[in-house]
Amino acid sequence: KNQVEQSPQSLIILEGKNCTLQCNYTVSPFSNLRWYKQDTGRGPVSLTIMTFSENTKSNGRYTATLDADTKQSSLHITASQLSDSASYICVVGGYGGATNKLIFGTGTLLAVQP
Amino acid sequence: NAGVTQTPKFRVLKTGQSMTLLCAQDMNHEYMYWYRQDPGMGLRLIHYSVGEGTTAKGEVPDGYNVSRLKKQNFLLGLESAAPSQTSVYFCASSSQTGWNEQFFGPGTRLTVL
Numbered sequence A: 001k002n003q004v005e006q007s008p009q010s011l012i013i014l015e016g017k018n019c020t021l022q023c024n025y026t027v028s029p030f031s032n033l034r035w036y037k038q039d040t041g042r043g044p045v046s047l048t049i050m051t052f053s054e055n056t057k058s059n060g061r062y063t064a065t066l067d068a069d070t071k072q073s074s075l076h077i078t079a080s081q082l083s084d085s086a087s088y089i090c091v092v093g094g095y096g097g098a099t100n101k102l103i104f105g106t107g108t109l110l111a112v113q114p
Numbered sequence B: 001n002a003g004v005t006q007t008p009k010f011r012v013l014k015t016g017q018s019m020t021l022l023c024a025q026d027m028n029h030e031y032m033y034w035y036r037q038d039p040g041m042g043l044r045l046i047h048y049s050v051g052e053g054t055t056a057k058g059e060v061p062d063g064y065n066v067s068r069l070k071k072q073n074f075l076l077g078l079e080s081a082a083p084s085q086t087s088v089y090f091c092a093s094s095s096q097t098g099w100n101e102q103f104f105g106p107g108t109r110l111t112v113l
Helices: none
Strands: A004-007 A010-014 A019-025 A032-038 A045-051 A056-059 A062-067 A072-077 A086-093 A102-104 A108-113 B004-007 B010-013 B019-025 B031-037 B044-049 B065-067 B073-078 B087-094 B108-112
Touching: A004 A086, A010 A019, A019 A032, A019 A086, A019 A108, A032 A062, A032 A072, A045 A056, A045 A062, A045 A072, A072 A086, B004 B087, B019 B031, B019 B087, B019 B108, B031 B073, B044 B065, B044 B073, B073 B087
Parallel strands: A010 A108, B010 B108
Antiparallel strands: A004 A019, A019 A072, A032 A045, A032 A086, A056 A062, A062 A072, A086 A102, A086 A108, B004 B019, B019 B073, B031 B044, B031 B087, B065 B073, B087 B108
16 A cells, blocks of 8 residues: 655754654555645645656755655754744655655644744 | 736635636746645645647546646636535646646645535
8 A cells, every 4th residue: 555654743942953764664655755844734745756767855944855765755844933833744755646655644743842 | 926826715606616726937937736624634636738739537536527728727617516525726737747747736725515
């Protein structure tokens, strides 16, 4: 069964600290992996998109890594800010038609405290 | 550019009532999608469209209908609302499939009593 599992479910860190969010997937076949940020009451916003041939991709203070062999990805946030408080969703794309068969994780809820 | 907009933002319905959710995008995207987001679950695809005049079923299409009469608009209809359709609905659009990112609207929170 195609699944995307994220850990931890929730996380509290102090402003300025770093953190790493994890994503494990069992989607097959696999074509790409995306990380989205979803602020409370808003729609998801794309942070990174990686294909199976990419190991890492950065977007400002956000760095995503991908190990296609172990089917794991991580999102590292550097020098966290209060505005980083949000849900971070891992999304894995398989092959299959117009929708690319996106499988969404349930997200990690991050709270950054002053 | 407004990106992807959704109307309304909130709605409360009684069981059996009908309604239409409107999604509009100004990015000239070919593909448009409707998702629902429920607590403890990832977003699930309801219906999608690959171009004006086309629609297709997603993962959870039962109880919903859609129409794409104009390229920039994608409508989601509930003919007879049920409490199980209480959810947050997101519309998204993308320029093409493959790696291109999907741009999401702000969501519509629907409660069915």
